[in-house]
Amino acid sequence: MVDTNTGIERGTVPVARLRALVSGRVLVPGDADYEEARTVYLGGMDQRPAVIVQPADAGDVARVVALAREDELPLAVKGGGHSMFCLNDGGIVLDTSSLRDLDIDPETRTAWAGAGLNAGEYSKAAAEHGLVTGFGDTGSVGIGGITVGGGIGYLVRKYGLTVDDLLAAEVVTADGRLLQVDAEHEPDLFWAIRGGGGNFGVVTRLNFRLHELGTVTGGLLLLPATPEVVAGFVEAAENAPEELSTIANVMPSPPMPFVPEELHGTPIVLAILVYAGEGEAAEAALAPFRGLAAPIADMIQAMPFPGVYPPEEEGFHPVAAARSLFTDSFGVDDAKLVLEQIASSSAAMPAVQLRVLGGAMARVPADATAFAHRDRKILINVAAMYQEPEEAELHTRWADELTAALQKGVPGVYVNFLAEDSEARIREAYPAGTWERLRAVKRAYDPTNLFRRNSNIPPADEPR
Numbered sequence: 001m002v003d004t005n006t007g008i009e010r011g012t013v014p015v016a017r018l019r020a021l022v023s024g025r026v027l028v029p030g031d032a033d034y035e036e037a038r039t040v041y042l043g044g045m046d047q048r049p050a051v052i053v054q055p056a057d058a059g060d061v062a063r064v065v066a067l068a069r070e071d072e073l074p075l076a077v078k079g080g081g082h083s084m085f086c087l088n089d090g091g092i093v094l095d096t097s098s099l100r101d102l103d104i105d106p107e108t109r110t111a112w113a114g115a116g117l118n119a120g121e122y123s124k125a126a127a128e129h130g131l132v133t134g135f136g137d138t139g140s141v142g143i144g145g146i147t148v149g150g151g152i153g154y155l156v157r158k159y160g161l162t163v164d165d166l167l168a169a170e171v172v173t174a175d176g177r178l179l180q181v182d183a184e185h186e187p188d189l190f191w192a193i194r195g196g197g198g199n200f201g202v203v204t205r206l207n208f209r210l211h212e213l214g215t216v217t218g219g220l221l222l223l224p225a226t227p228e229v230v231a232g233f234v235e236a237a238e239n240a241p242e243e244l245s246t247i248a249n250v251m252p253s254p255p256m257p258f259v260p261e262e263l264h265g266t267p268i269v270l271a272i273l274v275y276a277g278e279g280e281a282a283e284a285a286l287a288p289f290r291g292l293a294a295p296i297a298d299m300i301q302a303m304p305f306p307g308v309y310p311p312e313e314e315g316f317h318p319v320a321a322a323r324s325l326f327t328d329s330f331g332v333d334d335a336k337l338v339l340e341q342i343a344s345s346s347a348a349m350p351a352v353q354l355r356v357l358g359g360a361m362a363r364v365p366a367d368a369t370a371f372a373h374r375d376r377k378i379l380i381n382v383a384a385m386y387q388e389p390e391e392a393e394l395h396t397r398w399a400d401e402l403t404a405a406l407q408k409g410v411p412g413v414y415v416n417f418l419a420e421d422s423e424a425r426i427r428e429a430y431p432a433g434t435w436e437r438l439r440a441v442k443r444a445y446d447p448t449n450l451f452r453r454n455s456n457i458p459p460a461d462e463p464r
Contacts, residue, residue, distance in 0.1 A: 013050040013073055013092055021063045024056035024098055037095055040081035041140065043317035044389070047087035049076070054098040058170060058178050058204040061094060065202060066176035068092050069450050076453040077202055080118045080142025084419055085198075085454050096144060099204055104129060109210040110167060115144030115203045119153075123306045131210035132305045134159050136416075137247055137272070139309030144203045149416030150195050150371040152379060154218070154274040154308050157242045157359030159211055163194035163369050164360070168207035173200070174446040182207075192441040195371030197415050198454045199438070200445050217282035218274035218308050221289060222259065222296040225250050225267035229292045230335035230354075233269055234378065236288040237356035243276040244285045245359075250338055251351035258297045267339055268296060272310070278302045321347075321395040322383040323403040324417035326376035327410070330354065334406060341402050347384035347395050352402070355379040372434045373412055380406055381417060396420075415455050422455040429455065 019026045027034045028051050037052045055061045068075040074091030087093055099114035102122065106129040113122055120139025126132055134155030136146050143162075151162020159165065168182035171193065179201075181190040192200050223229055230250055237246045248271040255264045273289060275282040286300060342350045356378055366372045382402050384395035400421075415429040427435060435457075442449075443459040452458075 012071075013090075014067070014071065015051055018051060018053060018064065018067065018092075021067065022053060022055060022060040024060045025054040027052040027054070038087060038093070039317075040078070040083075040086055041317065042082070042084055043319035045084065045087060047089045049088055049093040050090050052078075052093045052095050054095045056098065058099075058172060061096070061099075061172045061202050061204055062176045062178050064092060064094055065172050065174065065450070069174055069176070069448070074453065075450060077198055077451075079116055079144045080140055080146075082138070082141045083145055083454075085422075086145075088453055094202060096202065096204065097142065101205070104131070104210070106131065109212070111208050111210055113143060113206050113208060115142070115206060117143050119143055119146065120306060120309050123309070126210055127304045127306050129210075130212060130214040132159075132213045133162065133165050133208045133210055135162055137309075138312070139306070140312055143206065145198070146416060147206060148193050148195070148203060149197050150369075150414065152355065152357070152361075152414065152416075154216075154245050154247075154272070155211075155276060156355075156357060156361050157240075157245045158276040160360040160364060161369075161371060163371055164364055165209040165211075166194055166206060167209055169193060169203050170205040171201040171203050174448065174450040178204070188441050189445060191368075192370050192438055192445075194369035195415070196438050196441070196457060199442055199451050199457045201451065213276055213305060215278045215302050216274050216276055216305050216308060217278045217286070217300060217302050218272065219300040219303070220310075221269075221271045221273055221298055221300055222253075223269040223271070223289075223293045224263075224296060225269045225339060226293070227332045227335040227339060230269060230338065231330065231332045232292045233271065233289065234330045234354055234356060236292070238358070238377070239288070240356075241281075241285050242359035243281070244273060246271060246273045246289075246356060248354045249351050250335075250342065250354070251349065252342065253296075254349070256297075258299075260296075263296060267342060272308065273300060274308050318385050319387065320383045320385040321392065321399040322381065322417070322419050323399045323421065324379070324381050324413050325403050325407045326373055326379055326412035326414070327406055327408060328377045329408075330378055330380075330406075337405060338402070341398070345384055345395070345398055347386045347391075347398070349385040350398070351381075351383050351385075353381040353383070355381075366431075367434070370430070370434060370438055371415075372431050373414070376412055379414055382406070418455045426455050426457070
């Protein structure tokens with residue numbers, strides 16, 4: 001049988017040769033742990049790789065990459081499993097979640113971390129020393145995947161993007177070399193992996209800067225959603241001190257136990273706020289949000305940083321039509337549109353997420369990293385979660401139309417949040433100069449586009 005996506009004959013992956021080459025685990029359909037290894041965060045993904053390799057070390061990664069290149073086999077890279085690109089049909093999947101070493105140096109406030117660790121695991125270990133590195137908003141996301149796309153999370157206004165704290169990395173390139181890259185060694189590659197995604201190699205270890213932060217003040221704040229409250233939340237976030245980063249989800253209220261039953265299904269702002277610190281300064285920063293309306297629930301408290309990652313429901317694999325955009329303004333009229341569109345959606349759970357940016361992220365020069373949207377004010381995610389596959393087109397159209405309206409004709413998208421619109425919108429993730437520089441790095445390090453199972457940056461123009 002031929003894979004219709006790749007044109008490559010399934011079953012041609014040389015499993016015995018792979019097992020002889022690597023020290024780690026090589027899983028094929030029928031093996032005890034194969035099904036678990038191909039399970040990912042997102043629902044609706046049912047690809048069946050011919051083989052899943054869980055490497056023992058970077059040497060294993062290099063040997064697998066070399067084999068995939070030589071035999072022209074499809075290759076995907078899986079870490080935390082949050083990407084829609086982390087599996088394939090009939091090819092090889094490198095499951096880097098097996099690369100889990102972590103060496104924290106409290107004296108220099110740096111850490112070398114295996115790319116297969118997730119954000120929660122890394123953060124919990126760092127917190128034992130009163131230290132943090134900012135990642136995203138979910139503890140189970142793999143640190144390798146989120147980092148190479150940028151990293152926008154609960155500390156973005158205080159400390160910047162995750163890539164702003166990346167000091168060095170070990171990368172296996174398409175020719176099977178293991179390179180240590182930093183500002184002085186392979187500087188073009190180091191620039192590219194800070195925002196260019198998985199286009200240039202497999203990251204096996206990362207060297208991060210850590211910040212002293214023992215306690216944060218944060219948690220869940222639920223407010224009734226009116227146009228004035230939603231727009232007011234964005235305005236308050238823009239005016240907040242840089243120590244405060246926020247994520248606000250505008251959505252119908254789920255039947256949560258701390259929400260009165262009569263409010264279930266009514267529009268709410270489900271926000272997570274994180275202030276890097278505690279005490280009076282934190283309370284002063286949070287007061288404008290609490291003053292927008294009488295809170296439905298207020299669970300904000302002082303806690304160690306890992307406490308900001310909400311508990312995740314076991315077995316939860318959402319299927320959603322999701323789109324992302326940057327915008328530079330969001331007012332009452334935008335809030336009215338969002339609430340109207342959420343009310344009109346027939347999805348099981350429609351939602352619009354608002355992340356106000358700025359602060360430390362915006363002070364880094366746009367050309368310092370491949371992530372170049374430093375001046376954009378707000379990151380918005382539009383999502384419609386649904387259950388029936390035949391509903392996909394309806395909800396995708398809803399997400400596309402709302403995204404276009406909120407984008408207001410100014411392109412821009414966060415590469416880590418591209419989904420099935422990736423091929424059509426990849427250019428929006430990078431300004432023209434950044435795009436051409438990334439293409440040049442791609443030609444130098446992956447001229448045959450081995451690493452194409454991603455939001456792809458091709459080394460050459462596609463044939464028309």
